[in-house]
Amino acid sequence: MKKIAIFIDFKGTELSSYTRTLLGFADTFFGSEVAYYLFSFAGPKQASIPQLKGSVIGYQINAGNSLFAETTELRKLGDQISALSIDEIWLSKSNTSDSVAGIISATLGFQIVPNIKQITQKGDSYLIQKSIFSGKATAHSELSSSHFVGIFPKGFGSDSNAASVEVNFESLDLETSKKYSIIKVDTHEGSIPLPEASIVVGAGRGMKDPGNWGIIEELAQTLHAATACSKPVSDINWRPHHEHVGQTGIKIAPKLYIACGISGAIQHLAGVNGSGKIVVINQDPEAPFFKHADYGIVGDLFDVVPRLTKILKEI
Amino acid sequence: MKILVCISVVPDTTSKISIDSSKGFIDVQGLTYIVGPYDDYALSRAIELKESNGADVVVLHMGTSESEPLIRKCLALGADSAVRIDGIAKNSYQLAKEIASYVEDNPFDLILMGKEAIDYNSGQTHGIVAGLLKMTHFSPVMQLNIDGSNLTLEVEIDGGKAEVSCQLPAVLGCQEPIAEWKIPSMRGIMTARTKEIKILAPSIPSTQALISEEINETNRKQIMIPSDQLQVLVDYLKQDVQL
Numbered sequence: 039m040k041k042i043a044i045f046i047d048f049k050g051t052e053l054s055s056y057t058r059t060l061l062g063f064a065d066t067f068f069g070s071e072v073a074y075y076l077f078s079f080a081g082p083k084q085a086s087i088p089q090l091k092g093s094v095i096g097y098q099i100n101a102g103n104s105l106f107a108e109t110t111e112l113r114k115l116g117d118q119i120s121a122l123s124i125d126e127i128w129l130s131k132s133n134t135s136d137s138v139a140g141i142i143s144a145t146l147g148f149q150i151v152p153n154i155k156q157i158t159q160k161g162d163s164y165l166i167q168k169s170i171f172s173g174k175a176t177a178h179s180e181l182s183s184s185h186f187v188g189i190f191p192k193g194f195g196s197d198s199n200a201a202s203v204e205v206n207f208e209s210l211d212l213e214t215s216k217k218y219s220i221i222k223v224d225t226h227e228g229s230i231p232l233p234e235a236s237i238v239v240g241a242g243r244g245m246k247d248p249g250n251w252g253i254i255e256e257l258a259q260t261l262h263a264a265t266a267c268s269k270p271v272s273d274i275n276w277r278p279h280h281e282h283v284g285q286t287g288i289k290i291a292p293k294l295y296i297a298c299g300i301s302g303a304i305q306h307l308a309g310v311n312g313s314g315k316i317v318v319i320n321q322d323p324e325a326p327f328f329k330h331a332d333y334g335i336v337g338d339l340f341d342v343v344p345r346l347t348k349i350l351k352e353i
Numbered sequence: 354m355k356i357l358v359c360i361s362v363v364p365d366t367t368s369k370i371s372i373d374s375s376k377g378f379i380d381v382q383g384l385t386y387i388v389g390p391y392d393d394y395a396l397s398r399a400i401e402l403k404e405s406n407g408a409d410v411v412v413l414h415m416g417t418s419e420s421e422p423l424i425r426k427c428l429a430l431g432a433d434s435a436v437r438i439d440g441i442a443k444n445s446y447q448l449a450k451e452i453a454s455y456v457e458d459n460p461f462d463l464i465l466m467g468k469e470a471i472d473y474n475s476g477q478t479h480g481i482v483a484g485l486l487k488m489t490h491f492s493p494v495m496q497l498n499i500d501g502s503n504l505t506l507e508v509e510i511d512g513g514k515a516e517v518s519c520q521l522p523a524v525l526g527c528q529e530p531i532a533e534w535k536i537p538s539m540r541g542i543m544t545a546r547t548k549e550i551k552i553l554a555p556s557i558p559s560t561q562a563l564i565s566e567e568i569n570e571t572n573r574k575q576i577m578i579p580s581d582q583l584q585v586l587v588d589y590l591k592q593d594v595q596l
């Protein structure tokens with residue numbers, strides 16, 4: 039039976055939404071012939087998770103500080119994972135997943151496959167589609183399914199409707215003498231941070247005035263989405279700089295990106311090409327963005343966006 | 354202090370990527386190659402540190418001789434010497450092993466590179482190098498200051514940023530605004546001509562679990578939906594992204 043380690047994240051004492059979708063996917067993917075080892079950094083000692091068909095053992099990692107684990111701690115964790123004879127490790131992409139995946143795979147000699155868009159089984163191997171060249175191309179690979187570390191974008195998979203079960207998380211002490219200290223932490227409060235959002239609503243110069251953003255925010259709220267903008271919009275201070283996506287801004291890879299009143303310049307696309315699905319709303323049928331969209335709507339955004347929000351509110 | 358900066362050589366960010374179907378790989382005809390933008394930031398910061406604190410800056414690249422003009426550009430920017438590992442890395446793990454093996458023979462206090470290369474966007478090389486060399490690791494680092502052997506860093510975290518202090522040696526994945534991008538000076542270009550680019554044979558055989566790989570352009574569906582039929586869009590999205 040395969041042994042799969044999955045790194046899970048909590049928001050407070052609740053499982054984060056992207057962990058839920060990843061677990062939901064794993065459950066359909068592996069069925070019952072699997073043993074799960076769930077690892078959380080600084081999660082609760084006991085938590086409810088969706089019922090999985092495979093067996094579940096939970097570990098709460100005590101690495102001294104929940105923000106960053108030390109290299110020596112992660113190497114210890116790698117040794118523990120090795121002692122458990124884990125075959126594969128799955129993680130959701132985050133700023134910390136890269137340290138965790140890199141250092142653990144260095145300890146175990148596992149191969150890391152990042153930016154997974156799709157994964158299917160073929161005998162003993164996996165067929166994987168991963169996004170490369172900032173989303174401009176897709177690599178289709180077949181690789182051996184053991185000794186593998188997969189990194190999935192946040193929001194990958196789908197939430198399971200399974201009933202919840204309580205899981206106890208045994209504590210796994212990795213604490214070493216700290217080689218670093220934290221001076222200060224700043225977090226953006228309130229809105230959903232862009233790199234974490236699984237849905238993003240972007241708007242550009244087609245908005246005409248910063249006072250018009252209400253309809254974008256309402257659409258975003260309805261979808262639990264974050265808001266983004268094109269560069270000229272943040273340059274003229276219509277929107278804050280941390281919303282600017284593109285070649286010179288943040289690169290996002292949500293499962294859905296909805297672009298309103300953005301022409302689709304190549305520099306903008308460089309930041310959003312990694313998105314799962316792209317919807318473009320633009321009044322100009324010739325807007326270049328339509329060539330890079332899954333779904334296009336030619337129309338006045340001031341008419342389309344509120345009607346779309348209304349339909350979405352009803353589901 | 355010795356600083357190693359590892360650079361990738363990648364198609365320019367605004368390149369249109371098309372696929373050469375006969376090779377199942379991207380069509381390299383007409384592509385302009387650049388030093389990876391994040392690596393460029395890392396190099397710029399290394400050179401600033403050399404100017405302010407004094408340091409010996411070595412640039413490392415694994416690739417073919419076609420990358421030499423770009424390695425020369427790094428030397429023109431102010432790096433002291435360069436190493437090219439003559440081979441093509443099949444994945445981050447192999448590249449990281451090569452870097453780590455070089456560093457085992459030639460110790461460095463600080464290893465910098467971009468948070469990711471913009472071709473395969475793996476973002477894993479620095480973490481694996483740190484794991485192999487048992488060095489402190491942070492990424493993505495947005496600010497880096499050094500005082501003696503003490504580093505002060507600003508690191509992006511999920512939903513914000515943190516300021517941390519740690520000791521050398523360390524491996525850092527870098528991103529803007531860690532430094533200003535630099536343009537080589539005329540004098541830099543002249544002196545770069547005589548700087549050394551050491552060529553090393555790869556030391557680790559590539560082992561990989563990859564059985565086969567084929568690359569496609571990411572094709573979008575380009576389905577146009579009349580603006581009076583938004584329900585159709587919502588139905589598609591329910592199916593595609595489980596709205």
Ligand SMILES: Cc1cc2nc3c(=O)[nH]c(=O)nc-3n(C[C@H](O)[C@H](O)[C@H](O)COP(=O)(O)OP(=O)(O)OC[C@H]3O[C@@H](n4cnc5c(N)ncnc54)[C@H](O)[C@@H]3O)c2cc1C
Pocket residue numbers: 241242243244245267268269270271282283284285286287298299300301302303304305306309319320321322325337338339340
């Ligand atoms: C070196 C460099 C780096 C750059 N980096 C970035 C970057 O990181 N990110 C970025 O975004 N840009 C970047 N740019 C700028 C980029 O080239 C474009 O200029 C920019 O993306 C255009 O922004 P926009 O789409 O909001 O505006 P515009 O190009 O002006 O497009 C506005 C769109 O809104 C549509 N529209 C207008 N009114 C309506 C309406 N009522 N309903 C529906 N649609 C409407 C129009 O048809 C048009 O397509 C960069 C440029 C350079 C040179």
